[in-house]
Amino acid sequence: MLERLILEQGYKGEAGRLARLESIDYEKITVLRIEFQNLLKINHLFVLTNLKELSLKFNKLDKIENIEMLTKLVSLDLSFNFIEKIDNLNTLTNLETLSLYNNQIESLENLDMLENLLILSVGNNRINALDGIARLRFLKKLRALNLEGNPITVDTDRVALFRIYVSAVLPDLKYYNYVYISKEERQKGLEVFKDEIAQIEEDQSEEIKERLRVEQVLADQIRLSSCFVEFLNEHQLFESMFLSDENGKILRLIGDEAEELINDYKKEIFELTQQIYTTGLQKHESRLQEIELFQQKVNATKKKTQKEGIEIVEKFLESTKVIFDEVKVILSQLNNDDVSVDDENGAINEYDTIRSSFHFLADKLWHNLMASEMKLFECIETAISDFKQVVDALLNEFIEYAQAIFVQMRNAEINFSGALHETVARYITMKAVVSEEDTVAAELQECFEDKSNIGKFILASREHHILVIDTREERLITRGRSWANELIAKMQSDEIDRNRAKIVEINSFLEKQRERFENLQGEAEKTN
Secondary structure, three states: OHHHHHHHHHOOHHHHHHHHOOOOOHHHOOEEEOOOOOOOOOOOHHHOOOOOEEEOOOOOOOOOOOOOOOOOOOEEEOOOOOOOOOOOOOOOOOOOEEEOOOOOOOOOOOOOOOOOOOEEEOOOOOOOOOOOOHHHHHOOOOOEEEOOOOHHHHOHHHHHHHHHHHHHHOOOOOEEOOEEOOHHHHHHHHHHOHHHHHHHHHHHHHHHHHHHHHHHHHHHHHHHHOOOOOOOOOOHHHHHHHHOOHHHHHHHHHOHHHHHHHHHHHHHHHHHHHHHHHHHHHHHHHHHHHHHHHHHHHHHHHHHHHHHHHHHHHHHHHHHHHHHHHHHHHHHHHOOOOOOHHHHHHHHHHHHHHHHHHHHHHHHHHHHHHHHHHHHHHHHHHHHHHHHHHHHHHHHHHHHHHHHHHHHHHHHHHHHHHHHHHHHHHHHHHHHHOOOHHHOOHHHOHHHHOOHHHHHHHHHHHHHHHHHHHHHHHHHHHHHHHHHHHHHHHHHHHHHHHHHHHHHHHHHHHHHHHHHHHHHHHHHHHHO
16 A cells, blocks of 8 residues: 555656556655555555655554654644544654644644654544543744644633643744634733743753753764764763673672772773873864864855856857847848849848858857866766875874774773682682681672682673673774765765756756747847
8 A cells, every 4th residue: 555655646647657657766755645555554654754745644543653763753633533542652753834724633742852843733532521631831933823623722711721821832833723823812821830830840840850851862973973982972982891791790799899899990981081082082082173174165166167157158158149239130131022133132141151150150159168067067066086095194193093092991991800700719718718708798698619700700801891892992993984984975976966956957957958049030020
C-alpha cells in the first residue's frame, strides 16, 4: 500500500509509468498522505527517514505508534481517527503543526517536548478538565491552539472563563479556537487566575531550571563536537573508564588506599584531557579563520568574474540594440508593398549580412562567457584543492598532538594499574598475616588462595581502561577526518552546482536573444 500511495501521489502519466519500472528511493519522499484507507495500525513508515509532512486522517487508528523515527516531520495530521491518548511524539521535536482533531482524546499530555510546535489542534475530542494546559507553557513557539468542540469548551457557563484562563496561562499564544486573543482578555485572565498562575510557576520552576541546564549541556556538546573534543571538558573520559569496569569495582573494595590512587589518577587524566580540550578549541578557531579567508578569496574571484561578465554582456546588448534597430528598418522596407525588386533584393542581402553579424556576436559572447566561467570553475577547483591541503595540515597537527596526549594517558593507566596491583597485593598480604581474611569483601576472597587472581583483576581492568582511551582517540581521529572530507566534498559539490547553473543561465540568455532576433520579423509584420 505504501508503494502504491507514493506512486499515485508523486508521479503522474508517463512519469508514473517510468517510476513503476524502477524501485522507489524512499529517502527522497518528503510528503505522504495515507487518507481514507481504513488503516488500523501505523506500520512500515520507518523507511521514510526524510519525511516532512504526513497525513493519516480519516482512518481507524486508535493509538499513535511507530512514527518515533520520523524525526524530520514538520507537519503531522491525525485528524478523524479513534485515538484515545496522545503518546509517542516526544522524538518529533521538529513538528510545527500537529492536528489531532476529531478523536477520542480525554486529556492533553505528552506534548511539552515539542519545542518547535506552532499550531496545535485538539478540537472535537473528550477533554473535560484544565489538566495539561499548564504543560503547554513549555511550548514557547506555540501560537495557535484549538480546543473547540471539547466538553470543557461546550459548557456555556465555562467557555468565557476557560478562554481567559488559556490566555493567561499561555502568554505566548496568539490565537485560541481560531480567534485572536486580545490584550484585554489576557489581562483579565492574569487578574482572575493570579493565584493559579503563581502556583503553576512555582511547580514548574525546578523543571524549567533542569531543562535549561540540559539545553546548555546539549549546546556545549554541539559546540565541542565541532571541535572534536566533546566529553573531554570535564571528567567524562575518566568516569566512562570506571562506569562499566566490574573488575575495577572489585579492586576498589580494599578501601581508602585504592580510592587515594584513583583520585590521583583522576587528576592526572583530567589534566591530560584539558590539554586536548583547550588545544582543540584553539585549533577549531584556526580552522574557522582559514575557512573564512578561503570564502573571502573565492567570493572576491566570483565578483571579479561577474563584473567582467556583466561588462561583456552590456557591450553585446549595446551592439544588438544597433543591430535590432537596423533590422527593424530593413524589415519595414521589405514589408512595404511599394518596394522595388532591386530594393527588395538589396534589403534581403543586407538582412542576411546583419543576421550573420548578430549570430557571430552571439557565438562570440557564448564563447567569452563560457571561457570566463570555465576559468572561474577551474580556479575555484584549484583553490579548493589547495585549501584541502591547508585543512588537512591543520587537522593533522591537532590529531598528532592529541595522539601524543593519548599515549600519555595509556602510560598513566599502566602506572596506575601497577601501583594498584602493589597496593591490593599488600592489602591481601596484611590481612592474611593478621588472620583477618573474614573482613575482606567476598569478591576478593579468591585472592587469598591464589594471589595471581589479583593480576587477573588488574589486567582486565587495565584492558578495559585502555579500550576506553583507544575508542576516544579513534573517535577524535575519525570525526576529524570525516569533517574535513565532508567539508571539501560539499565545497566541490556546491561549486559543481553553481557551475552547472551558470552554464544553464548563459545558454538560456543567448537562446532568448536569438529568439528576440527571430521574432523581429513577426513584430514588423504586425506593425505593418
